[in-house]
Amino acid sequence: MPKRLLNIPIFILITFACFWGAFNPSIAGAVNLNAKPGSQQTSITYQPAATKLxxxxxxxxxxxxxxxxxxxxxxxxxxxxxxxxxxxxxxxxxxxxxxxxxxxxxxxxxxxxxxxxxxxxxxxxxxxxxxxxxxxxxxxxxxxxxxxxxxxxxxxxxxxxxxxxxxxxxxxxxxxxxxxxxxxxxxxxxxxxxxxxxxxxxxxxxxxxxxxxxxxxxxxxxxxxxxxxxxxxxxxxxxxxxxxxxxxxxxxxxxxxxxxxxxxxxxxxxxxxxxxxxxxxxxxxxxxxxxxxxxxxxxxxxxxxxxxxxxxxxxxxxxxxxxxxxxxxxxxxxxxxxxxxxxxxxxxxxxHHWFGNLVTCESWSQLLLNESLASIGTHLWYDYKYGPYERDRLIAKSMANYLEEAQLKQVSVVRDCYTYPIELFDCHTYHKGTLVMHMLRTYLGEEAFLQSLSQYLKKYAFSATDMHQLRKAFEEVSGQDLNWFFNQWFLSSGHPVLRIEHTYANGRLILKVWQKQARPSPVYWLPLAIDVWIGGKKERYHITVDKTYQEFTWPVAQQPELVYVDRNYLLVGEIDHPQTVQSSKYLYKRGEDFFSKYEAIKYFSNNKVELANYCNFFKRVLRDDYWGFKVIAMEAIRNYGRQEKIYSALEEDLIALSEDPHSLVREAVLHTLGTSQSPDKYTDIYKNALEDPSYRVANAALYTYANYSKEDQAVKEAIIENFEDYNDINIITTLATYYANAKQPDKYDWLKGKTDKLYTQLGFESLLSLLVKYTTAVIATNQQEDTLALLQSILENNPIPRIYLAAYDALQNMPRTRNVKKLLNETKK
Known part of the structure; x- marks a missing residue:
């Protein structure tokens, strides 16, 4: 993974994709997705805006x-x-x-x-x-x-x-x-x-x-x-x-x-x-x-x-x-x-009813004018309604999605060489385009940015535009020439990859910056903000990076506690700037935005530090006001493995979070307690959470209770069976997996009934594989034949791709009987 990738835990990034690429960003027609990062696709077909006869x-x-x-x-x-x-x-x-x-x-x-x-x-x-x-x-x-x-x-x-x-x-x-x-x-x-x-x-x-x-x-x-x-x-x-x-x-x-x-x-x-x-x-x-x-x-x-x-x-x-x-x-x-x-x-x-419907991209190559600006609107809404941390959580998700796709391909955001328009509905358009717009917003200031968008809408209402008309709107309001910005960020492929080092000696702070990105990515012109903390006070320095290697020096009175490239400038790229245990702890304590605090938590997730530092740091994070940091911290704790000293030191805080107002925090606590060395001792917490109003929390409680509680088996199974009437996919999955692992022979009719009733719903097609898993574990021949008949019926009659593919994948996992082999030979994925 790229360094400094904002790898937010998946359960924090639960959102619904608003775009094609979110469901399958790798779909790219004739684009070579195996091309090395940094390689520009140039030999596809030039696609101009449609000629208007x-x-x-x-x-x-x-x-x-x-x-x-x-x-x-x-x-x-x-x-x-x-x-x-x-x-x-x-x-x-x-x-x-x-x-x-x-x-x-x-x-x-x-x-x-x-x-x-x-x-x-x-x-x-x-x-x-x-x-x-x-x-x-x-x-x-x-x-x-x-x-x-x-x-x-x-x-x-x-x-x-x-x-x-x-x-x-x-x-x-x-x-x-x-x-x-x-x-x-x-x-x-x-x-x-x-x-x-x-x-x-x-x-x-x-x-x-x-x-x-x-x-x-x-x-x-x-x-x-x-x-x-x-x-x-x-x-x-x-x-x-x-x-x-x-x-x-x-x-x-x-x-x-x-x-x-x-x-x-x-x-x-x-x-x-x-x-x-x-x-x-x-x-x-x-x-x-x-x-x-x-x-x-x-x-x-x-x-x-x-x-x-x-x-x-x-x-x-x-x-x-x-x-x-x-x-x-x-x-x-x-x-x-x-x-x-x-x-x-x-x-x-x-x-979109302003950006896309009122003012429309003139061709699909200009799709960012629709999608990136609509996403900017979403982030503005989150900032207004839920605060800057929630806005920045969405921005961080966009950063992660773009950088992940950039490992497979690097193309310009605006590109008029493609085979199928669907190729443009990718993470470059949606995520990189949105992030670049945020950079422009930071560079120009909120007032100028919004006034430019308003002028763009008023001037081009009920018409089609290209990127340069948007650029002209920003230039007319701000008075600045922005060709340099649009050329390097929208018309060039790739992104900056920065290596940063800082040293202090003889009353001077020296900052060294390398641009390490490969061609054809340009050498970027990057205005950056550097925050330097000395004696508990922050001084901000503004620099411009425009060469492959540069040094910047400032006279400072003493060794800084922290030198930090401010992520609120939202540089779309990778930054490798090594920190220490102390500077990371200081960053979390003094950080004023989502990104600085997240980066500090990430340091303690990725670096094996002394146990005392780990426990003391995460005790502070588990008491943070923001729910997302608590969830990130608990994922990090689970990644460290079943270290009893860690769980003992944090136990009081973890138990307290089982009553946190946010459902995703309560869910994370249950999974975290379940990965301790003695998960059975938290049975009472699991049982109390079974009544939680959140399906996700109730499911986490069901999982931990079913797998870790050492209560009397008859009592335990009676409690578990109470969940069989639920139609929540997570709860059904937990029950079916538990029954398969326990090889309980009398649960086929229940699972088959759920599958027959629900598999056509979005997300419930996974029941087909669960049914196969159960019948394979229990080894009931008649049930396997019944399951095979269901899969065959779907493969022959159901035209919905997600259901067809789910049935095919489930068939692949069945024991290779003669009938299964025959159906596999007759079926194409």
Missing amino acids: HDLIHTKLEIKFDWEKQQLHGTATIQVKPHFYPQSQLVLDARDFIIHSVIIVDNEEKKGCLYSYDNQQLTISLGHLYTRDDSITVEIDYTTQSMQGRPKYHLKPGINQGIYFIDEQGENKASQIWTQGEPNTNSYWFPTIDAPNQRCTQEMYITVEDRFKTLSNGVLIYTTLNDDQTRTDYWRMDLPHPPYLFMLAVGEFAEVVDEWNDIPVTYYVEPAYEKHAKNIFGHTTEMLDFFSEKLDYPYPWPKYSQMIVRDYFTGAMENTTAVILTEAIQGDERDLLDKVDRDEIIAHELC
Whole structure:
């Protein structure tokens, strides 16, 4: 791992990915992920912004569905104008359609026309030359290809879909339809010019069975009940927005209505979660206030809706006025205690309604203008709502994610050479881009940064931009030339790798700095802040590093207690600056921000120091006011192994934390006590925590109690069995693992019942492997055959990638009987 990597423990970084790359940042099409760090990819395909032959003006869609065939039947009426040059034909993106007719509408008269279709683009002959003063309207009657039997792994380059039919599966899963348009996939369900530098107004008539609710962009104008027991909902968006942000969704949702400044705010959830909807999305209206004020630009759209759907393959999508989110953020009051960062995804998608929806990147190579700025909004929200430590925790997560990906590839944030747009939805765009924006914010100051963003929004509202237009906004407000900053951070690959040493002699402090990054990364121009503590007082020195090696000297009265490169400058890179036990303890004591305290804790995690230093230091950390540091400290304690002296010295503090107000601290305490040399002596603490309102804490208590308590076995098993009615995946996993390890032969029906009922839910597909693990441990042939039948049924009939792959992985772990080998030979991963 890179030195000084902010490797925050995973249970602190529980957030929901707001982007494609968070689910699989290594997906990169033709990019060579095995390239050595520092190597720039240069030989892929140059991808310019889409040439604008026509401008979209308006799109009207009339839509019906064939649920059995998983097809959409539509009539699209599209109005365009030539952008500048006269045009005699119109080319629309229309992928995998069945085209029934194409008509030109001229003064309300419909005329047939010639057209050609290659399954990707529809080329329409307009009959004569139209100028930019002319309006052209075409009407296309079409049907999408049936999705039955087709691969649905949307993130795989070349396999796209755009519209998803979610099949009803037992009592636990209702039928739904939803769409996903980014990048360039809405043209799989309606014809358009599918480029981010286009935008238009829209109308949508959606006909469904009356039991379903629908959602689309804009406002629901009216509904009409039809004679055939269907209903048509008419949605209209009168403000122009890009085609990739068009959406529709259909399902049996509970709709919970809120309001903000006379603008409708609605939350669509599954009926079982209706009473929890305002808790799930509880800060939405406050966020609308916050972003409108912070950006000095009121929320510009006519409504704001958020809908949770099943089998969504990424965190969320910022469709204009109608956000779709993963079911992972849905939960009851106990679930929500543990989903501490659902605000991250909610704020990110809302902030997109300024950055991405109001002002849009002109091409996918400029994606940072959407994603990085939306993430900046999230961090501003966390700073306002939860304080700078919580903001910096998210920043630290971004640093860790970027540096991890940088070990595999190093490319520029803005890059116009790629094969598939999906390649750009990676940690460089999302995380490095966000971190660089934070550096710019620190460099210019908060006021100048926010005023620049506001000016950018006001100047380019309802249009598409590139990075240089954003740069000009910052330059106009700050009065500074920022080409150097944008060139080295957004247009160059890699990041600085600094080696820093400091010495004190003869009344002078000497700081030596090396830039160690490999080419083609540049030699960076880096303004840094150096904090020097002498006699308990801090002096800050500002330096500029712009060479491969430099020395800086200052006259100081005595040996400093601490010399520290301030991480609040948020340098995106690696810093190797060795510290001592004493300076690290001093850093924690005197540090004024998240990063300094975290780095001090990390020192004691990674360096084997004397036991007394370790115990005294962590006693202080376990009493810190911030929950995150307590959790980090306990992970470090567990990493040191079962050293009884450590646990004895810290026992009082650990026991006290079992009643900490934060659920993740209580969870960490239980796991920490369970790794002591005598974990059974804490049985009473485990038993008390079994009643904790947090599922995560109750699960940690169940694990420690089941595995470490030496109570009477009959009493113990009776207590454990009380958890069999729970439908929390962590608790089910703990029980199933315990039963498998104990080889209890009578728990198959319980686990099979849970699997049958729940495996279709997001995250619950892991039950398939648990079922295999249990049957393998117990060695019950008839149960193994029953499990094999379930896996075979899924592999033959279930098109959802995560479930299919979970079933395949589970099959791989089954005993290699003749039937298992046969199914493996017939099945491809």
